Amino acid sequence: MKILLMGTAAAEGWPSPFCSCHACAGARKIGGKEIRGKPGLIIDDCVKIDFGPDTFGQVQRLGLDLRSLTTLIFTHSHNDHFAPLELLYRESGFVTQGGLPTLHVYGSEGVLSRLEAAYADTTYSTFTLEPPLQPFVEVTTEDGTDILPLPARHSSDALLLRIRRNGSSMLQGHDTGKFPDETVAALAEANLDLVLLDCTYGPGSGAGHMGIDDVLDTVERLRRVNAVHEQTQIVATHFSHNGGLLHEELQDRFSPHGVDVAYDGLVLETQKI
Numbered sequence: 001m002k003i004l005l006m007g008t009a010a011a012e013g014w015p016s017p018f019c020s021c022h023a024c025a026g027a028r029k030i031g032g033k034e035i036r037g038k039p040g041l042i043i044d045d046c047v048k049i050d051f052g053p054d055t056f057g058q059v060q061r062l063g064l065d066l067r068s069l070t071t072l073i074f075t076h077s078h079n080d081h082f083a084p085l086e087l088l089y090r091e092s093g094f095v096t097q098g099g100l101p102t103l104h105v106y107g108s109e110g111v112l113s114r115l116e117a118a119y120a121d122t123t124y125s126t127f128t129l130e131p132p133l134q135p136f137v138e139v140t141t142e143d144g145t146d147i148l149p150l151p152a153r154h155s156s157d158a159l160l161l162r163i164r165r166n167g168s169s170m171l172q173g174h175d176t177g178k179f180p181d182e183t184v185a186a187l188a189e190a191n192l193d194l195v196l197l198d199c200t201y202g203p204g205s206g207a208g209h210m211g212i213d214d215v216l217d218t219v220e221r222l223r224r225v226n227a228v229h230e231q232t233q234i235v236a237t238h239f240s241h242n243g244g245l246l247h248e249e250l251q252d253r254f255s256p257h258g259v260d261v262a263y264d265g266l267v268l269e270t271q272k273i
Contacts, residue, residue, distance in 0.1 A: 202243020
């Protein structure tokens with residue numbers, strides 16, 4: 001699988017537009033990897049995880065297009081991940097050359113309820129809503145992607161996602177606090193090639209997200225159940241400026257533990273273990 005991380009910040013982005021803390025000031029001065037947008041990623045050019053309000057800007061900045069999308073999975077309905085009316089721009093009048101593949105949209109029952117409400121008075125034809133994802137029930141999409149939804153410690157409609165495609169596997173492991181025990185148990189013997197983990201709080205901690213110590217603890221928990229191995233790529237992502245650590249400082253904290261630090265535009269290639 002090829003995974004492109006389009007956005008690696010928490011909800012407010014980094015630098016936060018109304019903040020003058022040292023982390024935001026540093027990001028404005030340094031630029032590059034310090035500039036982080038709202039979260040989202042794309043797999044093999046055809047599977048999108050989350051579609052938030054920064055998506056179109058990220059597409060333009062990274063030189064992408066979304067014409068090949070066939071699967072869209074919403075992890076939850078917080079507004080940094082969920083901008084459902086943006087899908088209207090796939091419709092006639094906004095696309096001068098048609099022929100787009102049908103986009104199959106997945107999410108929890110809560111997410112799909114909100115999406116249906118958003119389109120209650122609007123007609124659409126280029127995407128379809130699939131049955132709600134249920135925790136621990138694997139679904140295979142029309143493009144051959146296996147999705148295993150797992151409980152998160154975040155909002156009531158949030159899910160973590162184990163994704164398999166073409167013999168490779170990954171875990172989308174944010175937005176969440178410390179993994180529920182049943183989520184770790186469901187990943188036993190998963191032999192994951194890539195794990196993305198929430199590090200919103202940086203060196204701190206709190207509810208609904210994780211920090212550096214939580215990331216390292218989660219890696220150890222996954223290691224004990226043979227979900228990750230020495231060859232598994234572990235990547236921390238979903239950072240808030242409130243954590244206070246810039247990219248190199250995060251790398252300094254994580255590199256002794258074999259954990260990489262994400263940035264917007266990072267491409268990850270999984271290798272089957």
